[in-house]
Amino acid sequence: MxxxxxxxxxxxxxxxxxxxxxxxxxxxxxxxxxxxxxxxxxxxxxxxxxxxxxxxxxxxxxxxxxxxxxxxxGEDGSVCTASSFPAKGGKVEKVDGGLIANGTWSFASGVDWADWNNMQVFVPQEGGGVAHHMALVPKSDYRVIDDWYSHGMAATGSRSIELDNVFIP
CATH class of the missing domain: 1.10.540.10 (Acyl-CoA dehydrogenase/oxidase, N-terminal domain)
Incomplete structure (x- = not known):
């Protein structure tokens, strides 16, 4: 777009x-x-x-x-938030006070205009299984990957984002 x-x-x-x-x-x-x-x-x-x-x-x-x-x-009500899904292997681990995120999250439609990303995360649970949560991450904590070349939807800019050892409270 x-x-x-x-x-x-x-x-x-x-x-x-x-x-x-x-x-x-x-x-x-x-x-x-x-x-x-x-x-x-x-x-x-x-x-x-x-x-x-x-x-x-x-x-x-x-x-x-x-x-x-x-x-x-709080500082600017005009900021935008995109979303993404860990389809390319993005993972989180529990640590004191939050999560650590590593890897790639896909399909971040609107990421070109977003100041934040509301990532879907699957948090490992004691005894097995995962819990589905959303985790807000500011743009300064992720890198946008230019990997979206879908015909007919190219203008959605649904690129991936990559996080490297990012703490999420």
Whole structure:
């Protein structure tokens, strides 16, 4: 997606649809977000996709702890959050006070415009198995990998991110 398109959506406040009011958001419904996504997608599928991912992540962050919300939006309510999945072997381990993340997380749609990534992580549990969680990581803690060359969805910028020994509280 072109930078101008992202900036127009950001400046119009579209990414704020599911953000809490205390950070300048509109606290609108998921249904409203989906309706807008469909309309954007009529003009450009990738724009609709990125809008829905960034806006949905804002909705997920809005359900996180107040501290997490302050970390993401406390200084600037216009920041964006992408998401990713550990399809390429990203792993976390439990340590005192949090997690350590290493490896590659894929499908970070909108990562070009994101200040944070809301990564899906599978935390190993004592006795076996894993627990599925989301973990917020600022852009300064990961590297974007230019590995997204999908036909028809190239403009979603769904590149991978790589983390090297990153502590997540």
């Amino acid at each position: 072109h930078r101008e398109t992202h900036e127009a959506m950001r400046d119009a406040g579209l990414y704020r649809i599911q953000m809490p009011e205390r950070y300048g958001g509109f606290e609108m419904s998921h249904r409203t977000m989906l309706d807008i996504s469909v309309e954007l997608g009529r003009g450009c599928g990738s724009s609709g996709w990125i809008f829905s991912n960034i806006t949905a992540q804002n909705g997920i962050v809005a359900m996180a702890s107040r501290q997490a919300q302050d970390d993401v939006w």
